[in-house]
Amino acid sequence: MAKQAPGVRIDGLTVVYKTPAGELPAVRDVTLTLEPGTITGIVGESGSGKSTMALSLLNAVQPPGRIAAGSVEIDGLGDVVGLRGEELRKARGKHIGYVFQAAQNSLNPLKTVGKQLLDLGRSHGVDDLRGLVREAKELLGRMGLDGARVLDSHQHELSGGMRQRVGIMLALVLNAHLVVLDEPTTALDMITQANILKIVREVHAERGLTTLVITHDIGVVAEVADRLAVMYGGRLVEQGPTRHVLGAPRHPYTRGLIRAIPRLVGDIAEAQALPGRPPTLATVPKEGCVFRERCPLRMDVCDTVDPEAHADGARAVACHAVTVKEHA
Template identity: 95%
Template sequence: MRIDGLTVVYKTTAGELPAVRDVSLTLEPGSITGIVGESGSGKSTLALSLLNAVQPPGRISAGSVEIDGLGDVVGLRGEQLRKARGKHIGYVFQAAQNSLNPLKTVGKQLLDLGRSHGVEDLRGLVREARELLGRMGLDGARVLDSHQHELSGGMRQRVGIMLALVLNAHVVVLDEPTTALDMITQANILKIVREVHAERGLTTLVITHDIGVVAEVADRLAVMYGGRLVEQGPTREVLGSPRHPYTKGLIRAIPRLVGDIDEAQALPGRPPTLATVPKQGCVFRERCALRMDVCDDVDPEAVLQGTRTVACHAVTVKEHA
């Protein structure tokens, strides 16, 4: 999957405001890429864009999302787009536990999904679903016979993950896949994600606010703030030696299991909203200790530095000093 110059805007009384701005990212085949950022950073809007599923008053105003064997998702419409979702791209929505049809059993929804994508072996589809649910610690037969209200939030979340994987899509997007799950269940879900990813050779994107999740599963990490990607690179390198001041702040804010409790340092200020994100210049400048005059007027370019790209004027100046 190759995302190139993707911009998503929302129509408001103040005009069209960007929720995602000029995002470019390549997901290599067989890799797990994580996108991390605070609430409101544009992560979920970006995720919806990958399925061309942004609803009015939002729209994709620029850019492309190219998937091998499918082409540009942004250009798909109608039946082509419907078939691409699920068959080519599996998607676990944020709060997936609330996305099931309350009037149908999980099994009936599974069969509806299979029929809508032309699956001929529906019995095989059910067997696959039972196996996936079993690997996530659930009684597959019981879950398929259940309605939404008969399952806990964590069970419904795992059903959402099963539905994203069961059609054998080669690209899978998981938006906050461990939300509302206890620590043991979270660990189990991440283990299943890694195993199924490896077995099927998937291209996987995990979107989360939890750095611990991407540290556990992701090969590469992209950090998002104010609708822009500010740093990208191998996960271990980004977390072990962050370069962008926002990435550094995120990591400093993580509570430690050992040492003094006050070692965690909260980022000063608040993240921008759709209405307050700067129209030009660095989106992080109001919270940045390295702010320079150029940050007010000029968007920092994402500059390749070894195995990483960083969008920060101060870092670029330091590299060339």
């Protein structure tokens, strides 16, 4: 059966965590479409809700968290927010390949990587286990590892960077056509990072995948993503084609993120750290704009009205100051 790159429509997604102060949103009213066959990058500082959103794509948010509102429609699966039990288990792995942020530590310490690969294959009804092993070795080889040796290894025998590549292999090996990679390269040095992302891009193109890459480093996705979505305080503040977002960022947060990365600015002397810190669940403003505390363009309206995403062709920006300027 020929599988095709699925489209994904996230609509009005809100995910909350139960805290001593009640249920607080980590992702709030996020609407985002992943077009079939594209790579979308989600960027934002730590704590902005990226991993929580990634987990929602698999309906894998665990207590004390829960999806409080919205839907995640995936072609061929329907709204995953409604999937339960066995249906959900089958969807993960075979339809949706994923590397969770904790992938480095998610291998079973007692079993070799090869044994875990076979378990994964069996649990998804793969008949040709030899083929699966061949495929795994190939993927590991492409990422610069000795496949046979890695499959014979236990987790503790692998470096952080090697484990991360094993995680990517496991996300790709079942041939899922939707792939979610959450901080897939953070344990790697810059050059290895670039190489691995190049391979992700190649495999994406060869197989016709829909891919979501999540990172706190906008420089990491600059070269691989077709589209970028920028998150802050659980809100999606800007999205659009990568070259537009990087070339002409509109939201002051996106501008700040880009200014902080020397290799995007082009000159290390010009890079400027974004002042202040991102909010936590407890400190995210309950009304008004989530970014206003750090915003150079803050206006009175920002204190009381949460800006809606304003679409302009392929771009969308949620900022009062930017909208005012456009309409002036």
